[in-house]
Amino acid sequence: QKEVEQNSGPLSVPEGAIASLNCTYSDRGSQSFFWYRQYSGKSPELIMSIYSNGDKEDGRFTAQLNKASQYVSLLIRDSQPSDSATYLCAVSFYGGSYIPTFGRGTSLIVHP
């Protein structure tokens, strides 16, 4: 059973701070890693994908991957109230096709 673990939160940070969201996964063969954002009552939206060890930056978002530790994280710099949402970590490996397994998500609250 391939598992993706996230702290359900909520993680509360003040506006302008850095929010750090973490995710661990059980399958060492995992090859692709994704972060999705889901606003309340809406569907998930892809915000970052990362495929190799290290950091990947896109605007205020940085994804970090450490395959040896089976750990992937998402940093949000200069957090805004509009970033308040649930962040879903997804991990996929090749088992005939690439099917992402999702964690249960971390609720982020950015307060003014």
Next chain:
Amino acid sequence: DAGVTQSPTHLIKTRGQQVTLRCSPKSGHDTVSWYQQALGQGPQFIFQYYEEEERQRGNFPDRFSGHQFPNYSSELNVNALLLGDSALYLCASSLGQGANTGELFFGEGSRLTVL
């Protein structure tokens, strides 16, 4: 550029009934996956369709079945509905079968309530 569209957006059924949900993928996408999301949980993979065939299936009973049409649109059918089938059903499209298949584009979902 049309995104992923799903219908209906909301529906209410009673136990034992059958339901069909429909999905049109994002323009240019050929792979459709279906997920079930219960309240407070992450999406759970039901199955994936590519080239009109079910390529992979998650841990869901045979009551859940699907189909993909030549235009890449897809249907999810659930028979003999149970109370526990109440959830948001998400359709996601992607392109091809490579590692970036995890880059999913989701529709707004169909919220199913079983009474």
